[in-house]
Amino acid sequence: MTTDELLHAFEPSAADPWDRGKAGHLARRAGFGATLQELDELVALGPDGAVARFVDFPDVDTALEAEMEAVGGELTEGLGPKGTPDFQQVQRLRRAWVYRMVRGNFPLQEKLTLLWHDHFACQENVVLRGALLQAQNELFRRLAAAPFGELLAGVARDPAMLVFLDNRLSTRENPNENWARELVELFTLGLDQYTQRDIVELARIFTGWTTPAKHEAVFAFRPDRHDASDKVLFGAPLAGRSGPEGVAEGEEALARILSHGSCAPFLAGKLLAWFVSHEVEPSAANALGDALRASDFNVRETLRKLFSSAWFYTPERRLQRVKNPVELVVGAARRLGLQNPHLASIPRHVRELGMHLFFPPSVAGWNHGEAWIDSGSTLRRHDLAFELSELPHTRRQVLGRAAANFDAFLPDANADDRAVVDAIADALLDFPLPEAKRRIVTRALGEVAAPRSASPAKRHRRRVRAAVHLVLASPEALIA
């Protein structure tokens, strides 16, 4: 497959129009899914406008920031007052991040922030300091769609990473291979693209890249720790430098890694796994890699081309991903219009479903796809579905409590059970709920009984809630 074949733009036609199906696919891949209203807006924008709606996010989502300011409380207090224990600081980070994911107007920025967290995975129990994880999370958000070289340079200097992979301690006398190895194995090139000699040399090149103290979220280069002798990287000499100039060795090494033939297809494969399918087609990774390289690793423009391509919208690429827990929970919360999600148990659900933010299972990040399905996650998904269905109801904007408007889906209290099921299934699921299952949920709604004293509106809401519960507990909810 050539780059042109892969990225040939989708052109709507009478036979193959830009419709809700394609707009929904875009919203699931470039965001966390769309409400029915958002879907109609995306259809009206046309393919280019819809893609731009996701890809052209500003550095700062000002409306979201204003909303968070208005909500106040812990959302504006950052890591909390002085003396807040680190684990509580990280809990605050999680809640604020979840708030951005659920309420933000530019979901691609948060989805990329999550991708980089998964890609450059650092663990809370090693990094420990909330301030370091906060700085890293902000780095990923700020450079979410930046040229990959800029992001990589930022990560190499990132205090959380310097602590997590021990480079902070790496010295001329005792070079540490941890960062050196994962830099090429997991972050840029993949297995078999380097030798153990390259790892040893990279470890020496990055000696002296450190932080002033373990708790300080600042990068420092220590010439006195740096090994200034000449190195060889990927078979070519790399001149050693002493004094403050020594830091240039690492920069040169990063540039050489970027221009290594494997870097672009490796990163392209990561983008395809995250944004298209768990199983990456090697020819597609090579073709997208060529596009990345040709654009100097411009992630934003490469994604724009990918999301605009006819290939991206082919049926084989739709509705065959298993949602990760963040996609599942955030997607459901956005469609329910959940207010004050930081006050709901969203981070807890994400954690219990197996994706504890800031605590990936290893430096390789999380395993995706069917790995998300096991005995525990199925039951916990049922817990999630039930709890979301029982959130407090409100029609107004509220402060101080999590709430959703359960009347928004189907205002007509006289609608029959089947109409309730159809409205909820179509609003909350990406994968169409099969007819047989609609009948199963409809039958169950027949047994839902509100107290006799309840108003018709309340009785209706009980049915809506039961439908939300059962529809989200169906395995179809896992598929995007």
Place this chain on the structure above:
Amino acid sequence: MTKLDRRTLLLGSAAGALTLGRGLGAAGRGDEGESLLVVVELRGGNDGLNTVVPFEDDHYYRARPSLALAKKDVLRLDDLNGMHPALQKTARRFGRGGVAIVQGVGHREPDLSHFRSQDIWGAGSTDPAKLPETGWLGRASDRDPRAPANPVARLSVGAFGLPYALRGERTACAVPSLQRYARRTAPNGSKAGERRARLRALEALNQPAGEMKDMDPSALRRATRAAETARLSLADLARVRAFEPEATWPDTQLATDLRVVAGALAAGLPTRVAYVVLDGFDTHARQAGTHRELLAELDGAVDAFLNEMEARGRLDRTLVVTVSEFGRRVAENGVGKTAGTDHGAASVALLMGGRVRGGVHGDPPQLDRLDPDGNQPHTTHFLELYQTVASSWLGVKDERVLGGGFEPLGVLS
């Protein structure tokens, strides 16, 4: 944790044995005579040299001025080897003949990547270019005519999901640590009829895909099938959680995971192979403290598990084996408290249970003959260790499991 859902049980029975998938409980009762294998993966690369210490070897002390354990501090096993002081209970068990140590376990052309090495160990194959899709324990079960079809026969417990080693044609069961389930299925104050209706619907909505005719895309079919076959029924989960131990258990993650295994057996489930993971052995820096804590967790949890098996008269039918993707570099990489070790090659394996031949087996590490990367070459092939487990313990001799050519070690009696 102790908040067992009495309600779940009641609801389950009220709903007429809510199975949500296959009812795994009824089959496989009354086979307490079967043996159990527990694999404990020490993930990240366990430092064999500081687990079983060659305290008479000057090369060891020269390579590790900061991290070496002094002769006076180790728990002496024989004239040459001592255990890390954190392994007190294991050393005592060694003294009673209940621990077999295999030295120098690894393979040719060691790969210093965690992830590839984990795959090599999980697959049970030495050709990284052509790793099979199935794992060595999955294949052993596939080739064992007596292995129960019930997925819980192959049980992994913990936060890491189904391990490579257990992948096979037969489905395995992955459960998390069973800490928290609310399992509420209807609002407070609901009538029994509504509860029943919602439970029935949950069950029906989660039927295997084969029974849902209008379900098309293969991903959903796969997803549903995986969800439905690889999990415990609610009733079984409740029984596992209701486990009342005979032994004293420490309050650690590994112990919590091993308690699930003990709980499954106590509940009469036909578990034959169990897999748990103790993570954190990638000690590039500040190794001394981290390694001590990890070995102490291993020591306490495995000892409690074996005591539990002993109290239930199962010790002779229990084998615990440790595996780790590699050892650590012989030379340390730092000074003082911050010292650690980079990725290495061969390491030690521990086998524990009522039928091991206690002692130190295999050739000791030769620290004056390291490979070009400064790592310890293997003296025992890891597939010999696997062959021992597969043929001598599980009784599966089929060459399709490990490819043939590897003889069992004489470490089981």
